[in-house]
Amino acid sequence: MILLETQNIEKKFANHLALDDVSISIPENSIYGLLGPNGAGKTTLIRIINRITAPDKGEVLLNGRPLKADDVNMIGYLPEERGLYKKMKVGEQALYLAQLKGLSKKDALKKLRYWFEKFEIQAWWDKKVEELSKGMAQKVQFITTILHEPKLLIFDEPFSGFDPINANILKQEILELKKKGSTIIFSTHNMGSVEELCDHITLINKSRNILEGKIDDVRKKYKSNIYEISFNGNKDKLASSLNDHYEIIEDKKVNGHDAVKIKLLHETNENELLSLIIPTVEIISFNEIIPNMNDIFIKVVNEYKN
Amino acid sequence: MNKIKLIISREYLTRVKKKSFLVMTILGPILFAAMMIVPAWIASREDTEVRTIAVIDSSGIFVDRIANTDYIKFEYLKNQSINEVKETFTESGYYAVLQILPSITYEPSAVHLFSKKQPSFSIKSHIANSMEKELTNGKLKNHGIDEDVLKSIKSDVNIRTIQWTDDGEEKESSTEIAMAVGYASGFLIYFFIFLFGAQVMRGVIEEKTSRIVEIIISSARPFQLMMGKIVGIAMVGLTQFFLWILLTFMIVSGVKAVFFPELGTKNAQEVVAQDLFEQANIPQAETIQPQNFDKFSSMLNAAKSIDYGVILGSFIFFFLGGYLLYGSLFAAIGSAVDNETDTQQFMLPITIPLIIAIVVMMNVVQNPESPIAFWFSIIPLTSPIIMMVRIPFGVPYWELALSMGILVITFIGSTWMAGKIYRTGILMYGKKVNYKELWKWLRYKS
Numbered sequence: 111m112i113l114l115e116t117q118n119i120e121k122k123f124a125n126h127l128a129l130d131d132v133s134i135s136i137p138e139n140s141i142y143g144l145l146g147p148n149g150a151g152k153t154t155l156i157r158i159i160n161r162i163t164a165p166d167k168g169e170v171l172l173n174g175r176p177l178k179a180d181d182v183n184m185i186g187y188l189p190e191e192r193g194l195y196k197k198m199k200v201g202e203q204a205l206y207l208a209q210l211k212g213l214s215k216k217d218a219l220k221k222l223r224y225w226f227e228k229f230e231i232q233a234w235w236d237k238k239v240e241e242l243s244k245g246m247a248q249k250v251q252f253i254t255t256i257l258h259e260p261k262l263l264i265f266d267e268p269f270s271g272f273d274p275i276n277a278n279i280l281k282q283e284i285l286e287l288k289k290k291g292s293t294i295i296f297s298t299h300n301m302g303s304v305e306e307l308c309d310h311i312t313l314i315n316k317s318r319n320i321l322e323g324k325i326d327d328v329r330k331k332y333k334s335n336i337y338e339i340s341f342n343g344n345k346d347k348l349a350s351s352l353n354d355h356y357e358i359i360e361d362k363k364v365n366g367h368d369a370v371k372i373k374l375l376h377e378t379n380e381n382e383l384l385s386l387i388i389p390t391v392e393i394i395s396f397n398e399i400i401p402n403m404n405d406i407f408i409k410v411v412n413e414y415k416n
Numbered sequence: 417m418n419k420i421k422l423i424i425s426r427e428y429l430t431r432v433k434k435k436s437f438l439v440m441t442i443l444g445p446i447l448f449a450a451m452m453i454v455p456a457w458i459a460s461r462e463d464t465e466v467r468t469i470a471v472i473d474s475s476g477i478f479v480d481r482i483a484n485t486d487y488i489k490f491e492y493l494k495n496q497s498i499n500e501v502k503e504t505f506t507e508s509g510y511y512a513v514l515q516i517l518p519s520i521t522y523e524p525s526a527v528h529l530f531s532k533k534q535p536s537f538s539i540k541s542h543i544a545n546s547m548e549k550e551l552t553n554g555k556l557k558n559h560g561i562d563e564d565v566l567k568s569i570k571s572d573v574n575i576r577t578i579q580w581t582d583d584g585e586e587k588e589s590s591t592e593i594a595m596a597v598g599y600a601s602g603f604l605i606y607f608f609i610f611l612f613g614a615q616v617m618r619g620v621i622e623e624k625t626s627r628i629v630e631i632i633i634s635s636a637r638p639f640q641l642m643m644g645k646i647v648g649i650a651m652v653g654l655t656q657f658f659l660w661i662l663l664t665f666m667i668v669s670g671v672k673a674v675f676f677p678e679l680g681t682k683n684a685q686e687v688v689a690q691d692l693f694e695q696a697n698i699p700q701a702e703t704i705q706p707q708n709f710d711k712f713s714s715m716l717n718a719a720k721s722i723d724y725g726v727i728l729g730s731f732i733f734f735f736l737g738g739y740l741l742y743g744s745l746f747a748a749i750g751s752a753v754d755n756e757t758d759t760q761q762f763m764l765p766i767t768i769p770l771i772i773a774i775v776v777m778m779n780v781v782q783n784p785e786s787p788i789a790f791w792f793s794i795i796p797l798t799s800p801i802i803m804m805v806r807i808p809f810g811v812p813y814w815e816l817a818l819s820m821g822i823l824v825i826t827f828i829g830s831t832w833m834a835g836k837i838y839r840t841g842i843l844m845y846g847k848k849v850n851y852k853e854l855w856k857w858l859r860y861k862s
Contacts (some may be wrong), residue, residue, distance in 0.1 A: 124856055160634040162843070179637070187634040191845075193627035198430060209422050210635040254631075 112174070113138040113293045114159065114262060119168035121154055128154040129165070130317040136262075136295060136310070141288055143308035143325070144297040145403075147411055150314045152297050153190065156264055159295070160187050172262075183212040186260035190267045190297075192251050194239045201235035204254050211258040218257065225253045229279075244271050252280065256287060263287060264295045269303065281307065301403040313407065315414050325403070332406045336399040337380060340369035343391030351390045356383060367394055419636040420644045427619070427648025432655060441656055445664040467511035467539070469529075472498060475518045477554060482546045488539060490514075502530070511535075514543065521551065579810070591809075595781050598805035601731050602777050605800050606770060609738050612653045613746040613766075617759065619645050620750030620842070629842045638839040642751075643831070646743045650736060657735075730807050733820060738800025741827040742766060744834035751841030752849045761850075769797035777805050784809040794819050796826035833858060 114136045121129040129151045136142045146152050157163045159170055161182055170177040172184075194203055201222070208218035226232045229249055239247060248271050256263060265284070269277045284307060288294060296308060304311060304325070311328060313321040321328065336359065341348065345368050349358060355378040360371040374383065384396065401409075431437055468489045473479055482490050491510070493501065501513050512531035519526040527547070529535060553566060577591060620642075623629040632641055749762040776798065780789040784806045793803040793811075799819045803811070840857040841849070 124853075157843070162630065162633050182635060185634070187631065189627070189630040189634075191627045192631065195430075195622075195628055196626055206422065206426055207631065207635070210419055210632065251631075 111138045112136065113172065115171040115174075116155070116159070117169045117171065119155065119158060119165045119170070121151075121158065121163070121165050127317050129158075132168075132314065132317075132319045134312050134319060134322060136293060138293055139288065139291055140309040141284070141294045141296055141307050143304045143311035144295055144314065145299075145301075145304065145311055145407060146314035148299075151317045152314055153266065155314065156187070156189075156266060156295070156297065159264065160185060183258065184261045186211075186255040186258065186263045188251060188255040188263075188265045188268055190270070192248075194247060194251065196240040197238060199235070200237050200239060200242070200250055203239065204250060204257070207254040208257045211260075213258050221257050221259075222253070225257065229253065245273060245276060248272060249276070252283075256283075259290075260292065262293050262295070264297075266297045267299070268296070269298070269300060301407060304403050311403070313410060315411050320414055321406075321410055328406065329400050329403070332401045332409065333398065334401065335374040336371055337374070337383065338369060338371050338395075338397045338399055339387065340364050340367045340394045341387075341391040342367060342394065345370070345391075347390045348387050351386050352383075353386075356386075371399065420640045420647075423632075423636065423641055423644025424648040424651070427645050428651050431615075431649065431652045437652070437656070441659045441663070444656070444660045445667055448660075448664070468509065469539075469543075470501060470508070470510045470513045471516070472496060472501065472513065473516045475516050475520045477520065478516055478547060478550060481550050482543065485542065488542060498530070505530075505532075512539075516547075520547075521554075594784075594808035597727060597808040598781055598784075599777070601727065601807075602774075602801045602805040605731070605735050605738055605804055606774055608653055608657070608735055609742045609770065609800070612649050612739055613742045615649050615652075616646055616743045617746040617750035618756065619649070620747050620838070621753065621756055621759075624751065624842055624845075625755065633842070638842060639835045642744070642747050642835060642838045646740065646747060646831075649743070650739055653735070653739065654732070727807060730816070731804060734800040734804050734823070737820070737823040737827060741796060741800075741823065741830050742770075744827065744831040748834035748837040748841070748854075751838040752844075752854060754845060758848075770801070773798035773801040776802060780805050790815070794822060796823045799823055836860070 112135045116132060116134050119129050119132045120127070132151070132155060134142075134155075144152050144155070154163070158165050159177075161177060161179065172181055198206075204222050205215065205218050208222065209215060213221070223232075226235065231246070231249060234242065234246065234250070239250070242250070252268070255265075268280060268284070272280060281303070284294060284296075296304070298304060308325050310323065311321070311325050312319055323331070345361065348370070352358070352372070355375050357373045357375055358370050359373050362369055372383065374380070380396075380398070384393075387393070466487050466489060468491055471478065471482065471490050471492045473492060479492050484490055498513065498515050501508070501510075505513065511533075512529050512535055515528045515530065517523075517526035529540065529543070553563075556566060557563075623632070623641075629641075636644075745766055749759055749766070752762065753759050773792065776788060776792045780786070780792070780802055783789060789802065789806055792798045793806055793815070800823065803816070803819050807816075837854055837857050840860055847853075
C-alpha cells in the first residue's frame with residue numbers, strides 16, 4: 111500500500127526549475143531512500159512534502175487524498191541544516207516542539223521522560239542548548255523529531271555530526287521505528303547506509319526523477335553479468351577453457367587464493383561457465399558481482415550528463 | 417489556533433524570564449526619573465569656576481551697573497587702554513576684557529568682549545541682558561520716569577485656560593500639561609516601536625541563523641510563527657509598560673509618604689497629576705511666590721481635569737497599532753537577511769518616517785490644530801506618534817476614528833505583505849537580498 115505519493119510536482123524559483131515533473135510513491139512501512147547530487151532538488155521536494163513550500167504544479171497525496179494542513183502532525187522532519195534555540199533549556203524546548211506537533215503537555219512529558227532515559231540524557235534537561243556539544247544537540251533533535259510517533263518520518267542526512275557509536279544507535283532506532291510501523295524517507299549521500307537501511311530508492315538529478323524502485327531491483331538492473339571465482343589451481347588452464355562468450359576482466363589474489371572476474375558476454379549463463387571451469391580448477395567460491403549503490407549512483411548520474 | 421497560542425507563550429515567557437527584562441523593569445522608572453532630574457541638576461551645577469571679567473567702560477554708563485553673579489565677577493578698570501590690558505592679559509588672570517565704547521547709546525555693536533577662549537553663551541547673554549536693561553532704564557529716566565515707577569511697571573500675565581465641554585461645563589485646562597503629556601506619550605511610543613520592533617527583528621534573525629526555523633515551520637505555518645512572535649513581544653512590551661506605571665506609582669507614593677506625609681491621603685489621580693506637573697518643568701513649590709500660587713493651583717486643577725482614561729486607552733491602541741505596523745516590517749527585514757549587520761539598507765525606510773514623526777512632533781506641540789498636525793496624525797506611518805501628541809489637546813472624534821481606522825487597515829496590509837516576504841526569506845541563506853528580490857518574493861505563490 112502507498113502511504114505518500116507525489117504527482118508530477120513542479121517547482122520553479124526565480125531563475126531555475128527546482129523540480130520538474132517529479133512523481134514518487136512511497137510504500138507504507140518502508141524506508142525510502144531519496145538520493146541525488148547536491149542541488150538536485152531533494153530538499154525542495156522534502157519541503158513540499160512537509161508543506162513548508164507549495165508546488166507550482168502537481169499534488170502530494172497521503173493515503174490517496176490530498177495532503178492537508180493538519181497532516182503535518184503526522185510527519186516528523188529532521189532537516190539537514192538543523193538547530194535549536196540556543197538560549198532555551200533542553201527540556202523546555204523539547205516540550206515546546208512536541209506541543210507544536212500537537213501533543214498534549216502531559217503526553218509530551220511522559221514520552222520525553224522515556225526517551226531521555228533511553229538515551230541516558232536525563233541530566234541535560236535543565237541545561238541550555240548552547241552548553242551542549244553538537245552531537246548532544248543532535249540527539250535531542252532526533253528525539254523531538256520522533257517523539258509524536260509520526261506515521262511518516264523524514265530524515266535529511268541524519269548521521270552527519272554523529273560519531274560511529276551514536277550513528278549506530280541511531281541506525282538501530284530507525285530500524286526499530288520501521289518495525290513499529292513508521293514509514294521513513296531517508297535522504298543521504300552515504301550510499302553504505304542506503305544499502306543497509308533502504309527498501310526503496312529514488313534518484314533525483316537536475317530536478318528530475320531519473321531512477322526509482324526497490325533497491326534489490328535497482329541493483330539487479332545495473333548488474334553487469336560479472337562473476338568472481340576464487341580457486342586453487344592453474345590460472346592458464348582455466349583461461350584456456352573459456353570460449354569467446356566470456357571475458358576475464360581482472361585477476362588477483364584473494365586471501366591467498368587466485369581469483370578472477372569473468373564477464374559473461376552473450377548467449378550463456380553462470381551454469382555453463384561453471385561446467386566449463388569445474389574440470390580445470392578447484393573452485394573455492396563463486397559470486398555474482400552486484401554493483402553497489404555508490405557505483406550505480408555515479409554511473410546513472412554520469413550517463414544522464416551525456 | 418492552538419499552535420499560535422503556543423508560539424505566543426514561548427515568545428512571551430522566554431523574554432519575561434530573562435534577567436535583562438527584570439533589570440529593565442526596575443531600572444526603567446529610575447532612568448526616567450533620572451532623565452528628568454539629571455539635566456536640571458547638571459544645568460544648576462554648570463560652571464562652578466569663578467571668572468573675572470575686566471571692564472573698560474569709556475561711556476561711563478555701566479560702571480558698577482553690570483550685576484555680578486555667583487560665577488561671573490566684573491572688575492572696572494579706570495584709565496587703562498585696551499592695548500595696555502592686552503599686553504598684561506595673560507598675567508592678569510582675567511577671563512576676558514569687556515570694552516564699551518562711548519557710542520554705545522546709539523550704536524548696538526559698540527561693545528567688544530576680548531578673550532583667549534571662546535566665552536560661553538551664558539556669559540555673553542548675561543552681559544547683553546544687563547546692558548540692555550541699563551540702557552533702557554537710562555532712556556526711560558531721560559524721559560522723566562523715575563526708578564520707583566520703573567519697578568512698578570514690570571508686569572506679569574498668567575492666562576488660565578478653561579475649556580467649555582459639550583455639556584456646558586467649564587473645565588480648567590493647561591496648555592503646559594497637555595504639551596507635557598503629549599510629548600511624553602509621543603516619545604514613549606517612538607521608543608517602544610524601536611525597542612520592541614528591533615526585538616522582533618532580532619528574534620527572527622536568531623531563528624534563522626540557529627536554523628531552528630525549518631523545524632518550526634514544518635509544524636506551524638510561517639505566518640503563525642511570525643504573528644506569534646509579534647504578538648508575544650507586544651505582550652512583553654505591555655507587561656513592561658504596566659510594571660513601569662505600577663513601579664513609578666509606588667516610588668512616587670513612597671517618596672511622598674516619606675517626605676510629604678501630609679500629601680499621603682491624596683488620591684491616585686492627584687499623585688499622578690503631581691508627578692506630571694513636575695515633569696512639565698513648572699516652577700517648583702519652593703520658588704512659588706504668593707502671586708504665582710494661583711497659577712500653581714490652577715495647574716493642579718488642570719492636571720486633574722485631564723482624562724487619563726482616554727489617554728491611557730488611546731496610548732495602548734496607538735502603541736499596539738504602531739507596533740504591529742512596524743513590527744511586521746521589522747520581521748520582514750529580519751527574514752531577508754542572514755545577520756544583523758545586513759539590516760542597514762532595509763532599516764532606512766522604516767527609520768525615516770519615525771524620525772520625521774519626531775521632528776513634526778516638535779511643531780505639532782505648538783500648533784496641535786494645524787494642517788500639518790492633522791495630516792501627520794492621519795498618515796498611518798506617523799499617526800501613532802503624532803495623534804498621541806494631539807490627544808491631550810482634544811481631538812474631534814471623527815479624526816480619531818479616521819486615524820485609528822486607517823492604522824488598522826494599514827497594519828493588516830503590512831502584516832500580509834510582511835508575511836509573504838517572511839515566508840520566502842526565512843528559508844533563504846547566503847544570498848544578498850535587494851529590493852528587487854523582495855518584490856519577487858511578494859509575488860510568489862503561497
